[in-house]
Amino acid sequence: xxxxxxxxxxxxxxxxxxxxxxxxxxxxxxxxxxxxxxxxxxxxxxxxxxxxxxxxxxxxxxxxxxxxxxxxxxxxxxxxxxxxxxxxxxxxxxxxxxxxxxxxxxxxxxxxxxxxxxxxxxxxxxxxxxxxxxxxxxxxxxxxxxxxxxxxx
Numbered sequence: 603x604x605x606x607x608x609x610x611x612x613x614x615x616x617x618x619x620x621x622x623x624x625x626x627x628x629x630x631x632x633x634x635x636x637x638x639x640x641x642x643x644x645x646x647x648x649x650x651x652x653x654x655x656x657x658x659x660x661x662x663x664x665x666x667x668x669x670x671x672x673x674x675x676x677x678x679x680x681x682x683x684x685x686x687x688x689x690x691x692x693x694x695x696x697x698x699x700x701x702x703x704x705x706x707x708x709x710x711x712x713x714x715x716x717x718x719x720x721x722x723x724x725x726x727x728x729x730x731x732x733x734x735x736x737x738x739x740x741x742x743x744x745x746x747x748x749x750x751x752x753x754x755x
Contacts, residue, residue: 645684649663
């Protein structure tokens with residue numbers, strides 16, 4: 603058991619999440635650095651597109667990480683920094699888009715599709731139930747006799 607467990611734990615110890623932040627980018631103030639990391643997690647790398655700038659090794663991601671840190675040192679709030687980036691790069695720069703009039707369809711469309719699907723499923727189910735009960739109640743006299751004969755056997 604020990605021979606199996608040790609290599610597994612050794613491999614597991616090397617699977618920590620790697621961040622692309624270089625040591626020369628890290629701020630001296632730990633509070634500002636923490637804010638920078640939290641902001642970086644929610645900002646999309648425009649090169650990689652499905653990674654945050656915190657995870658990306660692309661040069662543009664590095665530039666954005668440095669820009670975020672510069673804005674934090676200048677004293678801007680998180681909201682002001684995000685607004686600056688959205689003005690400059692568009693709403694696409696945010697990994698989680700804001701709920702605005704431009705993005706309302708993006709947020710509500712999945713819910714709308716789910717509701718339409720549920721209504722159609724219930725309607726289809728009710729129609730099939732109605733058809734099967736209607737078929738059973740509209741038996742001719744001859745069919746009723748055959749059915750009762752089968753049930754008696």
